[in-house]
Structures are given as C-alpha cells and as structure tokens.
Amino acid sequence: MNFQSQTMRLHNADSVPFLTYNSLSELKFIRHAFSTRLGGVSEGEFTSMNLAFNRGDNPDRVTENYKRLCQSAGFEFESLTASAQDHHTFVRAVTRENRGTGIYKPRDLESVDGLITNEKGVTLVTYYADCTPLFFVDTGNKAIGLAHAGWRGTVGRIGEKVVKKMGEYYGTKPENIVAAVGPAISVCCYEVDEPCAAHFLALTDLNTDKFVFPKDGGKYMLDLLEANRQILVAAGVKAENITLSDLCTNCNRDLLWSHRATKGKRGTMSALMCLI
Numbered sequence: 001m002n003f004q005s006q007t008m009r010l011h012n013a014d015s016v017p018f019l020t021y022n023s024l025s026e027l028k029f030i031r032h033a034f035s036t037r038l039g040g041v042s043e044g045e046f047t048s049m050n051l052a053f054n055r056g057d058n059p060d061r062v063t064e065n066y067k068r069l070c071q072s073a074g075f076e077f078e079s080l081t082a083s084a085q086d087h088h089t090f091v092r093a094v095t096r097e098n099r100g101t102g103i104y105k106p107r108d109l110e111s112v113d114g115l116i117t118n119e120k121g122v123t124l125v126t127y128y129a130d131c132t133p134l135f136f137v138d139t140g141n142k143a144i145g146l147a148h149a150g151w152r153g154t155v156g157r158i159g160e161k162v163v164k165k166m167g168e169y170y171g172t173k174p175e176n177i178v179a180a181v182g183p184a185i186s187v188c189c190y191e192v193d194e195p196c197a198a199h200f201l202a203l204t205d206l207n208t209d210k211f212v213f214p215k216d217g218g219k220y221m222l223d224l225l226e227a228n229r230q231i232l233v234a235a236g237v238k239a240e241n242i243t244l245s246d247l248c249t250n251c252n253r254d255l256l257w258s259h260r261a262t263k264g265k266r267g268t269m270s271a272l273m274c275l276i
C-alpha cells in the first residue's frame with residue numbers, strides 16, 4: 001500500500017491501522033481516529049474491519065472489530081456512543097448516560113446524523129463509506145462534535161447545525177472551533193447527475209463554482225469537501241482552522257471503504273472522538 005497524505009497520518013499499519021489528522025493531534029485534550037478497512041476479523045465482502053451492525057455482518061465480529069480498533073487507537077470500548085444515520089441533519093447532545101448506544105445497547109438515536117458532547121468518557125462514533133465526516137473541536141469550552149455529511153446532509157447544512165447546537169449547549173464560539181473534513185469520496189471521483197447537482201447549485205450564498213463542475217452528458221463532478229468547508233466558514237468557523245483530508249476513499253480503495261468502488265458490497269468505517 002502506497003500511503004501518501006499531507007493532512008493525515010496512518011498509525012499501526014501492520015496491525016489495526018487507523019488515521020488521525022495532523023491538525024487535531026495537536027489538541028491534547030481530545031483523542032480522535034478514523035478507521036480503515038484493515039485489521040478486523042470480518043469475512044467475505046466485509047473483510048476485514050467492518051464497523052456497521054446493520055449491513056448483514058456477524059455482530060460478534062463487528063463487536064470484536066470495535067474492541068480491536070479501541071485497543072489500537074486508545075479508546076475505551078465501554079465509552080462508545082454511536083449515531084443512527086439516515087441522511088438527515090439532526091444533531092444530538094449526548095452524555096455518559098448514552099454510552100453504549102448503537103454498540104452494545106440498542107440504537108435509540110434514530111434520525112441522528114450528528115453527535116456532540118462536552119463530557120469526558122463519551123466517545124462519539126459516526127459511520128462512513130464515501131460520505132463526508134465532519135470533526136469539530138471547541139478549543140475554548142472543550143466540547144466536541146462529529147457529523148455525517150453525505151450529499152443530502154451537506155445540502156441540509158449539517159455542519160452549520162453542529163456549530164449552532166454546540167453554541168446553544170456549550171457556549172461554543174465558532175471562531176474557537178478547529179474542524180476537519182473527510183476522508184470522503186473526492187472531486188476526482190464523485191460524479192453526480194443533474195438533480196443532485198441542482199441542490200448544490202441552489203446554495204447561492206456559497207461559491208458554487210468551487211464545488212460543482214459541469215461535464216459532458218448532463219453529469220457533474222461534485223466536491224463535497226469544499227462545499228462543507230464553505231458551509232463551515234459561513235457558520236463562522238475560521239478558514240485557517242479547517243483541514244480538508246487529501247485521501248479520496250475511491251482512490252484509496254485498498255485502505256478505505258468506498259461504496260462506489262465496491263458497488264455497495266462493503267463494510268463501514270467509523271470516525272471516533274472523545275475528550276480526555
């Protein structure tokens with residue numbers, strides 16, 4: 001595997017690999033990770049690090065995968081608290097009482113695509129395989145957020161909703177937020193049709209020329225990372241505090257799960273983050 005990135009670092013490549021952002025690693029009061037498709041015990045189309053319980057994999061294997069990832073990346077398994085993503089834009093504040101949700105307790109967070117907390121001992125978990133993860137760290141009031149932004153969530157401005165909810169719950173000031181966007185399917189590989197592109201072209205307060213690129217045959221290349229970056233800037237996050245991942249899931253299919261690269265026969269990756 002030829003791993004190259006200016007923004008992210010690959011750890012434990014020979015055992016249970018995970019990625020971190022260089023920018024977020026400088027913040028010593030949080031721990032974060034993004035999983036890969038490697039280092040797990042799942043088989044068949046889920047080989048080997050699948051972190052989704054809802055795609056037909058053996059749940060005991062998924063649990064073991066989480067335990068391996070936690071061990072590798074330094075998270076407490078009992079602290080995991082997962083979203084229940086379905087491409088909406090609801091954001092929920094979670095506490096220690098929610099620990100285990102969606103992992104070793106039933107999901108009770110239906111329609112939640114974003115999680116925030118300001119409590120230690122709660123690890124936020126969200127799921128991906130091409131969609132865009134958004135990481136938020138409030139360096140002032142020490143709070144964190146994770147959100148899943150597929151194209152629907154991006155158009156619905158879930159990034160802005162997380163910033164607002166962190167402000168409402170934790171007094172977070174947007175200018176104190178350090179954010180990261182990705183890894184996701186990137187503009188090199190993310191072709192969409194006209195109805196999808198039209199939703200993005202309708203975001204007229206943003207510079208759509210920078211993320212919707214028409215090509216022949218009524219198709220468009222879409223840059224979800226740039227669209228999310230602009231949405232965060234519009235919400236008050238400083239441009240210099242936002243890092244975009246340079247790892248496209250489809251271009252790095254040996255390392256990362258890509259829904260498009262696998263035509264849907266795939267496992268799922270997770271973003272994890274907690275306060276320490």
Ligand SMILES: [Zn+2]
Nearest residue numbers: 188189248251
């Ligand atoms: Zn690509």
